[in-house]
Structure formats: C-alpha cells, structure tokens
Amino acid sequence: MNIHEYQAQKILKTFGIKVPYSILASNLEETVYAAKKVFKKTKNYICVIKAQIHAGGRGKGGGIKIAKSIDDVYKKSSNILGRRLVTNQTNKKGKLVNKVIISEYVLNSDKEYYVSIFYDRNIYKNIILYSKEGGLEIEDISKKIYFQKIDPYIGLQEFQIRKIAFHLKMKYSAFNNFIKKLYNAYIYSDASLFEINPFLITNDNEILAIDAKVRLDDNAFFRNLSYKEMSDEREYSIIELEAKKAGLNFLKLDGNVACMVNGAGLAMATMDMIKIYGANPANFLDLGGKADSKRIKKGLDLILKDKKVKLILINIFGGIVRCDIVAEGIIKFFEKKNKINLPIIIRLEGTNVNIAKKILNNSKLHYYYVTSLEEAANKIKVLLKNELRCFI
Structure with a gap:
C-alpha cells in the first residue's frame, strides 16, 4: 500500500530520522494558516x-512550488489543490x-543524495540503492547509482x-546513524519500499530526509494496526476501490485484454505472455485461493466496467480451487447477461479439470478453450488482429 509523503514523514520521525518541519493542509485557508506557522517556526519568509x-515526478509535473509570502502561498496553492496533477508516473488524466x-x-546544498531500500525477490x-546525485534527475543518472545487497537474516x-x-x-x-535508523524503519514498519530523494547534510552535520516515498506491506497490518488507517481511498479508482472492498487484488492498466487469474505469480506470467505476443493487459486481477462463484462474479463485473476491454482471458490453476466450481461460476455469470460482444478465452488446469470441461461443453457459452499460456497468447493475437467478436 502506497502512503503519502506526510505519512512517510511520521514514520521516519518515529525512528529518529530528521525531516523538514511541515504542516498538512486540505484547503486554501489551511495553507495560509500553515504557512504562517512555518514562517514563525523557521523565522524565514519562504516555504x-x-x-x-x-x-x-511531482516536481517536474508542477506539484511542488516555492512560495515567498502569504499571498504567494495562496496563489500557488490554488493552482495545485483541487486540480489534477499529471506526472510521468500517472495516466493522462x-x-x-x-x-x-x-x-x-x-x-x-552543494550535495543532494539518494537512497532507497527494497526487497529483491x-x-x-x-537492496540498498544509493547515489551521490539525488534530486529531480535521479532517473537520468543510472550509471552513477550503486547498490548493496543485505542478507535479511544478518542485517x-x-x-x-x-x-x-x-x-x-x-x-x-554522519551517515552511520542515519542509515541504521532508515534500515530499522524499513524493517519494523514492514515496508516493501523506502525511498529518500533527496537527503542532505545540515550545518550541524546531521542528515535531513527532504522527501520520502514509502510503500507498506498491507499483509502485515496486524503488526501495525495504525498503518491501515493511512489508506487513502481517494487515491484509488472506483473499480480498484470496489475490488479492494471485495477482497480482490485488482489494478487497472491501459490495455484491452482483461485477465482473471488466481495467484499473483500466475497473473504476472499471464500479463508477461500477453505483452510478449504484442497485446496489452487491461488489468491485474488475482482472485486468490478462494475462487468461488461469488468472487468470479465480482471479478467479471469489474472487468466489464472497463469500456476499453476487447477480450477476456480466464486463466485458473486448480490447486486448492476446484476447476468445476470455477466453470459453474463462469457459466452462471454469463447466463444472466443478455449480450456481450467480447471473445472469451478460458484455460483451466488442475483439480476436476475434466469435469469442468464437460460443464463448459454442455453450456451455451461461446468461448475458446486453450491448454497453455502460449496457446492463449496466440489466440489473443489472432482475435485482436481480426477484430473477431463472440455473442453470448
């Protein structure tokens, strides 16, 4: 789960890492109030x-501005708050x-540094990734980035x-104290990413973390219950929020091939194969280990809300999940739909797969059955090329 910078700052301060004095604001009146407090605290009319x-990418996108007076704060905040910010990490909207x-x-400072910590599966x-040239251009200086592997069992x-x-x-x-605290913050907050860009050395020979990006592992919230409250539902699309409430792992993408899969690894492999064969996945949808009819219905509902989808790929491996239950769930869903102008490709493997095939064959559902990911990708390529449509 991604969190905001102000929330990341709270975590950093908890572990003794210095961050700039900051105040959160949700409207223009609050920005003015916050600026007055910052000016008074720092004794400097600039924020x-x-x-x-x-x-x-907020800096390059116009989401970070320097203000030198209260009027300047009001004017520049009005150009940011309530508006859409487009960066190299957002979609076009x-x-x-x-x-x-x-x-x-x-x-x-003469020197701005970069450091991040993440886990390489x-x-x-x-991995500790670091550079002596942090700031806005960090993505353009890959040759000047170093990395250090850390054994998680040794530390x-x-x-x-x-x-x-x-x-x-x-x-x-100077660095020893900072990096130890940062590593502890990464470990004990159950983070999957801690990125500080930039950090610099103050006149007191202390390190200040200017900006922070943190991603938390939401599977570990039972150890840090307060972190669960950091979730900002407004940052999710309506479809993603609906999926989250249903307990489904869903991420909207920009392609036109919808995927419904059980298991994150299989989902990633499915999307990779689609890309290799020249198409683009429309979503990441992991039903998890409980792919029952209710979850299947919800997953397909979410898929059909995306008007860009031109084809549906259902790729289920029945380990714990029974393929016959999956087949019944698929049929029940489409029986209730009047007409869907979308081709459906189905791949089922594992427990009760032969029973599942009979159920599908005995239904009125129009679909393409495949036995491998490669066959599925080839079928997608042909269908999209010919703009073929199935009618249910």
Missing part, C-alpha cells in the same frame, strides 16, 4: 508547497490533489555502511 498524491503540505524551505535479499553490517559512505563521499560518523 515549499508540495502536492500529496500517490505518484512520483493525472491524479486529483486533495491535500498539500506546507514545508520549511531547506537551503540548497529474485535473490531473497534486501546491515558495519563494513557495508562504510562502503556506502565511501561511495557517497560522506563522513562515516
């Missing part, structure tokens, strides 16, 4: 207005800005901290 959305933070302005290691070691500090050309005494 930063930062849009709070679940997307990066952008994201609606419902909140901003008014933050103290930190004097430009391929090698079962935590961050002193020699690794010294190595990172050496590459950053920072004093070990």
Whole structure:
C-alpha cells in the first residue's frame, strides 16, 4: 500500500530520522494558516508547497512550488489543490490533489543524495540503492547509482555502511546513524519500499530526509494496526476501490485484454505472455485461493466496467480451487447477461479439470478453450488482429 509523503514523514520521525518541519493542509485557508506557522517556526519568509498524491515526478509535473509570502502561498496553492496533477508516473488524466503540505524551505546544498531500500525477490535479499546525485534527475543518472545487497537474516553490517559512505563521499560518523535508523524503519514498519530523494547534510552535520516515498506491506497490518488507517481511498479508482472492498487484488492498466487469474505469480506470467505476443493487459486481477462463484462474479463485473476491454482471458490453476466450481461460476455469470460482444478465452488446469470441461461443453457459452499460456497468447493475437467478436 502506497502512503503519502506526510505519512512517510511520521514514520521516519518515529525512528529518529530528521525531516523538514511541515504542516498538512486540505484547503486554501489551511495553507495560509500553515504557512504562517512555518514562517514563525523557521523565522524565514519562504516555504515549499508540495502536492500529496500517490505518484512520483511531482516536481517536474508542477506539484511542488516555492512560495515567498502569504499571498504567494495562496496563489500557488490554488493552482495545485483541487486540480489534477499529471506526472510521468500517472495516466493522462493525472491524479486529483486533495491535500498539500506546507514545508520549511531547506537551503540548497552543494550535495543532494539518494537512497532507497527494497526487497529483491529474485535473490531473497534486501537492496540498498544509493547515489551521490539525488534530486529531480535521479532517473537520468543510472550509471552513477550503486547498490548493496543485505542478507535479511544478518542485517546491515558495519563494513557495508562504510562502503556506502565511501561511495557517497560522506563522513562515516554522519551517515552511520542515519542509515541504521532508515534500515530499522524499513524493517519494523514492514515496508516493501523506502525511498529518500533527496537527503542532505545540515550545518550541524546531521542528515535531513527532504522527501520520502514509502510503500507498506498491507499483509502485515496486524503488526501495525495504525498503518491501515493511512489508506487513502481517494487515491484509488472506483473499480480498484470496489475490488479492494471485495477482497480482490485488482489494478487497472491501459490495455484491452482483461485477465482473471488466481495467484499473483500466475497473473504476472499471464500479463508477461500477453505483452510478449504484442497485446496489452487491461488489468491485474488475482482472485486468490478462494475462487468461488461469488468472487468470479465480482471479478467479471469489474472487468466489464472497463469500456476499453476487447477480450477476456480466464486463466485458473486448480490447486486448492476446484476447476468445476470455477466453470459453474463462469457459466452462471454469463447466463444472466443478455449480450456481450467480447471473445472469451478460458484455460483451466488442475483439480476436476475434466469435469469442468464437460460443464463448459454442455453450456451455451461461446468461448475458446486453450491448454497453455502460449496457446492463449496466440489466440489473443489472432482475435485482436481480426477484430473477431463472440455473442453470448
């Protein structure tokens, strides 16, 4: 689960990491009030207005502005709050800005640094990614980025901290305390990502985390119940929010091939195969281990709400799930629909698959049955190319 910058700052402060003095504001009156408090606190008539959305690239997208007076705060906040912000990490419509933070302005430093921590599932290691050139252009300096593998069972070691500090050309005494706290924040908040861009060294030889992006593992909320309250429903689309309430893992994408799969790994493999064969998935939809008729109905309902969808691929592996129950759920759903001008490709494998095939064959459902992902991808390619349609 993604969280906002102001929420990430709270977590960082909990672990003893310094962040700029900031106040959250939801309307123009609150931005003015917040700016007055920031000016009084810092004794400096300059502040930063930062849009709070679940997307990066805010600076280049116009979501971060410097203001030098109360009138300036009001004017620039009015151009951010209540408007859609388009960045390189949003779709063309952008994201609606419902909140901003008014933050103290930190004097430009000669050096801005970058660091992030995440888990690499391929090698079962935590990764610290870092660079001595942080800021807006971090995505354009890949050759100047270093990484350090951390064994999660052993944790961050002193020699690794010294190595990172050496590459950053920072004093070990300053960096040591910061990176240990940051690693602890990542571990004990059950995060899947902690990104600080940029951070810099203050005149007091302390490190200040200027901006933070944090993604939490929502499967671990039972250990940190307060984190669950950080979810912002306004950041989700109507379809994604509906799926979330139904307990389905759903993510809207920009393609036209709808996917309904059980298991995140199989879902990813399905989307990869679709891409390899030249098509684009319309969504990520994982029914999970309880692919019963109720969840199937909900999943198909969500798929059909997307007007861009031209084809539906149902790819289910019956381990715990019984294929015959899945087949019955599919048929029951489409029997209640009058007419759907969409081709349906079905692949079922596993428990009771032969019974499932008989159920499908005995139904009035028009569909294409495939036995492999490759066959499914080939069928998608042909159907989209010929703009073939099925009628139910």
